[in-house]
Amino acid sequence: MQTPEHGLAGVPPLGSRVVVRHRLPVPDPRTGATLTDVVGDLVHADPRHLVVRTRRGVVEVASADVTALKEVPPAPARRGAPHLALSVDDLQRVMVGAWPATETEHLGDWLLRAAEGFTGRANSVMTAGDPGLPLDAALDRVRAWYTARGLPSAVTVAGPVGLDVTQDPLGALLLERGHLPRVPTRTLTAAVTAVCASTADATAGTEVQCSTALDDDWFAAFSAYREAPRRAAEGVLTGSPDQVFARVRDASGAVVAIGRLGVAAAWGGIGAMWVAPSARRRGLASAVLGTLAREAAGRGVRSLHLQTDTDNVPALATYGAHGFRPHHDYVTLRRA
Template structure:
């Protein structure tokens, strides 16, 4: 066989030149999925598998990892909102107001992106009234050091969670994550009771199903061991972006690679649907999650915090 590949290259990007049935040569580029004495299998970015017989291989070699393309931060900022929509939404110009009976900051906060269509003071007053009418604090999700964050702070909005570390939005390309999971991952279009029981430590908040299942194209992954669901996660497609959240592993089953398997399962679901890039969110001081995501090739796109309107006390 003519090859510079071996088992140690599994999981890395390779290029394989091989002969088609008609005799012509073609190249396949992707991640080496498996290799044995008879065949090798290359996984393309869209998760398609290409099994190739060694007798047809003309040349094969490992290639450097594909560098992450620069991310359009403003576009991704809006994409994250579409991936997990709130129960109730309203607009002030291009600003997005979200409310979901108080469950999660993201689903109950202003997203100040674009032109509010009126003076900043009037737009902020409109936002404060929107949340006051619903018995909710006026919160805004802002990218750190963005013009919008600076403008809101100049109008008296302050850090709503000074005790909390920054939230990082991280991104990567799908071909760095869509490896074969070590566990069987079930992906369904709707979550069942077992999924929710694992996703939440205690009763499921009343607004959660509407928020979790509200995206136009969402999927719910789970891993079962010992006859019960022990790891879950949620994915949603927005254009070519796969957003992943609600990744949780039963405490008794942590440090076994289950979170990685859930992410890989969702990524393999998204690839054939046109997914090319992935994002997720993590609090900076969540060391285990940060380690998992970094090992899968995720890199920081931006950070955000919540600001509270004037008169609102910081959350404790």
């Protein structure tokens, strides 16, 4: 797990939505309660105080009075199933912690991310919100930041399913400045209960081993199907507040299927799903997915998210069969 910017163990990163339970100076005269909850966005944390921005204003809580602190999902933006009720921007923010970069810096509301080039998601700008600068000036800052790290400037533009980046002001400007778009990425979400139910048969018939630690066997399988420099990859794979690594072995003991659950912002992120070509069409992906969903349920997680390219038809079909529904698309544009 990476250390948040405030450096306090057990305290979520700034910007997280939290519930802070703390002692009252005197019992409530109406109810006699000695504890109360504050719900809102964590905007400051130091060894002596937590500051939470609530709907009614900013509340400061002395750390000595805190009895419980928990990160919770962002408030729903619309009615409906919880996994579909978040806005695009809020889900973009939620997903950051499930596949975290090893280095980050805020530019207004934007988040610049780098991990020595390991994966596009961990080496691109998450652009939810306002950068606090005109877009041209913000992109100049982005380019300088990535250039200083020997990386190409890469920026994600998120929007509704079927997003056309040419019709988005930021997307159009990136294209004008010479950035090239890759295949759109579809973000899917699901209720944990639905995934557990739909994968029950697959998990019952397959032994899936799980660990919260990244070991050599899991990493060898992961790095066999994609380039994964050990230092950068390990930083990303073990950087979530909590993570689970799942694997299936064949009769010889070889790892033939893997997956990862990253837990952040009270959501579970599914990633690193892979099945060896020789072991496909046996339901192993469903077994791994179901096992990770059960691991999420055991941690009190209600909703899952994952991302896959829009042209990966088999993956979209598999996830759709297990309750995942399209939430939004995003396109990563990288400077040539």
